[in-house]
Amino acid sequence: MAVSDHVDFNTFMEGVKRRNAYQPEFVQAVQEVAEDIFDFIQDKEEYHAQQILRRIAEPDRVVSFRVCWEDDKGNIRVQRGWRVQNNNAIGPYKGGIRFHPSVTESVLKFLAFEQTFKNALTGLPMGGGKGGSNFNPKGKSVREIMRFCQSFMTELYRHIGADIDVPAGDIGVGGREIGYMFGQYKRITNEFTGVLTGKGLEWGGSLIRTEATGYGAVYFLENMLATRGDGVAGKTAVISGSGNVATHAAEKIVQLGGKVLTLSDSGGFIHDPDGITQDKIDWVKTHKTHRRGRIEDYCAEFKGATFHAGQTPWGVKCELALPCATQNELLGDDARTLVANGCIAVSEGANMPTDLEGVHVFKAAKLLYAPGKASNAGGVAVSGLEMSQNSARRSWKEDELQQMLKDIMSGIHARCLEYGQQGGGYCDYVRGANIGGFKKVADAMLAFGVV
Numbered sequence: 486m487a488v489s490d491h492v493d494f495n496t497f498m499e500g501v502k503r504r505n506a507y508q509p510e511f512v513q514a515v516q517e518v519a520e521d522i523f524d525f526i527q528d529k530e531e532y533h534a535q536q537i538l539r540r541i542a543e544p545d546r547v548v549s550f551r552v553c554w555e556d557d558k559g560n561i562r563v564q565r566g567w568r569v570q571n572n573n574a575i576g577p578y579k580g581g582i583r584f585h586p587s588v589t590e591s592v593l594k595f596l597a598f599e600q601t602f603k604n605a606l607t608g609l610p611m612g613g614g615k616g617g618s619n620f621n622p623k624g625k626s627v628r629e630i631m632r633f634c635q636s637f638m639t640e641l642y643r644h645i646g647a648d649i650d651v652p653a654g655d656i657g658v659g660g661r662e663i664g665y666m667f668g669q670y671k672r673i674t675n676e677f678t679g680v681l682t683g684k685g686l687e688w689g690g691s692l693i694r695t696e697a698t699g700y701g702a703v704y705f706l707e708n709m710l711a712t713r714g715d716g717v718a719g720k721t722a723v724i725s726g727s728g729n730v731a732t733h734a735a736e737k738i739v740q741l742g743g744k745v746l747t748l749s750d751s752g753g754f755i756h757d758p759d760g761i762t763q764d765k766i767d768w769v770k771t772h773k774t775h776r777r778g779r780i781e782d783y784c785a786e787f788k789g790a791t792f793h794a795g796q797t798p799w800g801v802k803c804e805l806a807l808p809c810a811t812q813n814e815l816l817g818d819d820a821r822t823l824v825a826n827g828c829i830a831v832s833e834g835a836n837m838p839t840d841l842e843g844v845h846v847f848k849a850a851k852l853l854y855a856p857g858k859a860s861n862a863g864g865v866a867v868s869g870l871e872m873s874q875n876s877a878r879r880s881w882k883e884d885e886l887q888q889m890l891k892d893i894m895s896g897i898h899a900r901c902l903e904y905g906q907q908g909g910g911y912c913d914y915v916r917g918a919n920i921g922g923f924k925k926v927a928d929a930m931l932a933f934g935v936v
């Protein structure tokens with residue numbers, strides 16, 4: 486085979502930027518991965534010759550569609566819907582669906598790209614995908630949400646399938662929305678299959694799927710701390726978000742003897758110096774998920790807590806930080822503040838919550854810093870176990886699943902150590918996760934030839 490011209494990192498990134506103009510989130514996600522992969526493949530001719538990273542950074546396909554629905558007043562509303570199928574080298578496309586006004590093609594392309602590496606790290610046979618809409622569920626009635634989900638699935642159904650592409654939840658999509666979408670899929674196709682995960686327990690769902698992302702992020706944190714003979718017990722934690730991932734991360738921190746000081750939403754953060762106990766977490770779950778309330782109401786319910794409008798919680802002194810809301814919510818200055826305040830470990834529950842500058846700050850400070858594609862993989866891992874249970878037409882018990890989740894998070898941690906160990910007891914988990922995820926997908930792609 487002819488030795489190809491090696492494209493260097495800068496030329497590669499220039500091409501990514503040129504081809505994806507106006508897609509900053511996607512470019513950011515590719516750059517964070519490419520920084521490590523170019524180093525890893527410099528002496529690996531075949532990965533260059535076969536243009537593996539170039540191919541992973543170009544989605545297999547992006548499906549975009551119109552979603553029409555009728556609001557309660559009879560107005561016709563028009564939204565955009567997408568499914569990004571990034572890569573299916575190691576299994577069917579797999580990844581969540583996000584409903585949020587900030588959703589764009591760039592956001593979904595970055596999420597599908599990240600998902601490809603994350604899913605590979607779980608060790609389960611799942612490719613990477615992501616979908617969603619710029620639909621804003623806030624302030625909508627339950628009937629409006631149902632009609633929107635049905636209309637969304639009326640288009641999406643033709644692109645997915647239990648062995649093709651298996652969506653799940655993400656921001657703005659929980660058990661209720663999965664129910665409406667599954668119902669519509671079943672109605673259109675007359676097929677009861679494991680085409681979505683995060684389903685209700687009565688209709689093919691798996692135990693602990695709801696808790697898995699937040700719990701998994703804390704298991705990963707425990708694994709990182711254990712490398713220094715330490716643990717979560719007795720430590721203070723700052724958490725952002727107050728949705729599925731944030732509340733379950735908080736719950737696991739409390740179960741392990743840590744003290745949670747903050748939660749947040751898009752309006753600001755609450756600081757409770759007494760600690761956010763299980764009772765208080767239960768209140769937040771009900772208030773945010775069922776009553777669709779605001780986190781600031783916490784302060785009227787629990788005395789001693791303060792609300793900080795329009796701010797993120799990273800200025801609160803802590804030992805552990807878990808960003809669990811959304812992308813780019815923790816910037817370079819926030820990272821510097823955390824380090825200066827003595828934070829020792831960061832475990833990302835959200836996808837790409839730390840911007841590139843923040844990532845470089847954490848790396849330079851040699852923090853125990855886990856990127857989301859490693860630490861938040863517990864959710865999709867249990868989704869993978871839900872797929873297995875659906876295929877086998879059986880259900881595993883809770884303690885079996887809890888153990889499998891713990892084992893998978895430890896396995897991801899071990900894979901990060903394998904590729905990220907830098908000597909002197911420091912592990913670059915970003916590098917470990919990027920290379921660990923890349924290698925599995927890349928080797929499968931090599932086997933398939935040029936397709």
Ligand code: NDP
Nearest residue numbers: 655656657698726727728729730750751810811835836864
């Ligand atoms: P939820 O919809 O349950 O909660 C989202 C939380 O983040 C809410 O508190 C919300 O506040 C806040 N938030 C959302 N967007 C913004 C924004 N632009 N600025 C500030 N706050 C914001 O979502 P999840 O908990 O499921 O998801 C949170 C993160 O975790 C996302 O990055 C998601 O991709 C990631 N993730 C989720 C997994 C899952 O299984 N659910 C798996 C792996 C990762 P408000 O209520 O004000 O909107």
Ligand code: 2IT
Nearest residue numbers: 580581653655864865868
């Ligand atoms: O970002 C993620 O990993 C998710 N939203 C979960 C995806 C899934 O298929 O369970």
